[in-house]
Amino acid sequence: MTQQLLVYVPPHPLIKHWLAVARDAATPSVLFRSAIVELGRWLTYEAARDWLVTQDTMIDTPLAACPGTVIDPQIPVAVVPILRAGLGLLDGAQTVLPLAKIYHLGLVRNEETLEPSCYLNKLPEKLDPETRVLITDPMLATGGSIMTAMAELIQRGVDPAFTRVVCVVAAPPALQKLSAAYPGLTVYSATIDGQVNDQGFIIPGLGDAGDRIFGT
Numbered sequence: 001m002t003q004q005l006l007v008y009v010p011p012h013p014l015i016k017h018w019l020a021v022a023r024d025a026a027t028p029s030v031l032f033r034s035a036i037v038e039l040g041r042w043l044t045y046e047a048a049r050d051w052l053v054t055q056d057t058m059i060d061t062p063l064a065a066c067p068g069t070v071i072d073p074q075i076p077v078a079v080v081p082i083l084r085a086g087l088g089l090l091d092g093a094q095t096v097l098p099l100a101k102i103y104h105l106g107l108v109r110n111e112e113t114l115e116p117s118c119y120l121n122k123l124p125e126k127l128d129p130e131t132r133v134l135i136t137d138p139m140l141a142t143g144g145s146i147m148t149a150m151a152e153l154i155q156r157g158v159d160p161a162f163t164r165v166v167c168v169v170a171a172p173p174a175l176q177k178l179s180a181a182y183p184g185l186t187v188y189s190a191t192i193d194g195q196v197n198d199q200g201f202i203i204p205g206l207g208d209a210g211d212r213i214f215g216t
Contacts, residue, residue, distance in 0.1 A: 040092025089136035143174030
């Protein structure tokens with residue numbers, strides 16, 4: 001079977017609620033941060049389904065022995081927040097994946113060319129090919145940042161089939177680039193908007209996620 005990019009928009013009422021809060025221009029920064037944290041939590045919960053590796057075991061309850069299922073501790077899990085806006089989703093993601101290693105990747109976009117450049121890279125030289133990697137980036141607009149992040153991860157041995165991207169809003173340009181380059185990848189987004197303007201902002205989107213998270 002030919003692989004293709006999978007994009008999920010979970011129909012969860014809490015995801016819809018917090019997306020509406022985040023989109024509202026009248027939402028103050030402190031509440032916007034809360035909305036992004038909650039979106040990170042619930043989207044990561046959805047992304048973890050059929051992704052984390054489990055193993056069967058036997059456990060003793062206070063009354064009897066019974067079979068159980070636990071997360072396999074031998075399979076590494078990593079979260080890669082794309083700075084700076086990806087930090088907003090990280091807090092929620094960590095509540096679902098508390099034992100995951102965190103590798104920060106700082107990317108900044110040139111506002112004229114819309115091309116990203118890297119100012120911080122905390123990825124290790126090599127990652128176990130079995131590592132489950134979750135990338136957090138609120139906006140997948142032109143695709144520059146997420147494509148750069150994926151290239152860095154692939155260079156270090158990461159398998160796109162074991163990688164999940166969590167975002168708040170995705171747009172066709174980014175999804176088309178990801179689909180062409182990484183057909184085994186899976187994206188979880190609160191919504192998909194159809195337009196990116198000349199400044200690289202998603203329309204209707206939610207504005208500059210980083211500025212709104214940090215009140216700048």
